[in-house]
């Protein structure tokens with residue numbers, strides 16, 4: 001069991017050939033609790049891989065420290081850190097068999113022949129790769145290659161497992177299966193893991209905690225559920241899934257909570273700790289699937305477009321002068337509405353979350369420059 005701590009870690013890449021320097025990571029403070037899987041999530045170029053490579057020892061921070069179990073590893077060579085890494089490109093040794101690939105790290109670490117054989121057999125069995133042991137990587141499917149790469153990484157019993165978009169080269173179905181398999185294995189072995197992805201669905205499915213990154217800084221660090229339902233900023237709300245950002249007016253503040261009017265719809269604000277008084281205006285996030293269709297306290301809106309999705313339909317409507325997406329999961333009972341039709345919608349009982357005021361949404365990142 002291993003705990004990882006980044007303290008004020010910054011990474012600046014010098015500009016080459018007259019190009020400006022890049023501040024890839026601004027000032028990272030991050031703790032990864034022992035045995036948990038933390039995901040670095042964010043768009044391309046936000047610094048995810050750089051953070052992973054600094055923990056692996058492939059890249060040296062410009063400033064700051066990284067510890068594993070209290071040991072300062074910031075300047076330690078990669079092979080002395082006890083980290084195992086799985087890459088998007090698998091990075092298997094092409095001229096070695098599956099068995100030799102899995103054995104590689106153990107042999108490099110100077111383990112005895114007998115111990116190598118025992119550990120390799122154990123890991124091959126764990127990963128259900130026994131039947132493929134004598135094959136070359138080119139004789140394996142993408143999914144099998146990635147399983148070998150994972151086997152190679154865990155064979156050395158790393159303190160920390162690092163993943164850089166490991167499923168990106170797999171097709172959608174296999175990606176989901178591997179994702180669930182990987183998470184089950186990580187939990188069973190209890191290996192502290194840092195996992196990089198740009199796919200928010202993947203992040204929500206496998207993580208204990210999600211670190212949403214933007215321009216080299218942490219935008220939000222929370223549980224998967226909290227980043228989805230309680231995004232701090234418009235960027236976080238929109239990155240985590242389809243989000244309606246709607247202006248709300250506070251109509252009443254009582255012991256029971258804060259009541260809102262959102263374009264004629266009554267709503268109750270989720271408990272957020274924000275101090276508000278009647279008359280305050282704020283931007284709120286409403287997820288498309290949180291609207292209630294056909295219920296009481298409804299207001300009618302016109303369906304502008306209807307898109308059939310099999311299990312549900314998506315309607316485009318206008319609320320408070322903004323275009324809005326609404327999920328209708330009741331089409332199998334009520335039928336699907338068509339463009340031009342009026343539908344009754346409400347926000348009774350729906351989670352409605354306030355965004356930080358626009359001026360504060362950037363402040364935390366500016367502070368850390």
Ligand SMILES: Nc1ncnc2c1ncn2[C@@H]1O[C@H](COP(=O)(O)OP(=O)(O)O)[C@@H](O)[C@H]1O
Pocket residue numbers: 013014022023024042043044045046047048049050051
């Ligand atoms: N070796 C390097 N030299 C110069 N700039 C780099 C280098 N590696 C990464 N960068 C820059 O640092 C930023 C973060 O990159 P990276 O960590 O790879 O992002 P991500 O993995 O989130 O896509 C990008 O602007 C990228 O161009």
Ligand SMILES: [Mg+2]
Pocket residue numbers: 048049050
């Ligand atoms: Mg990357």
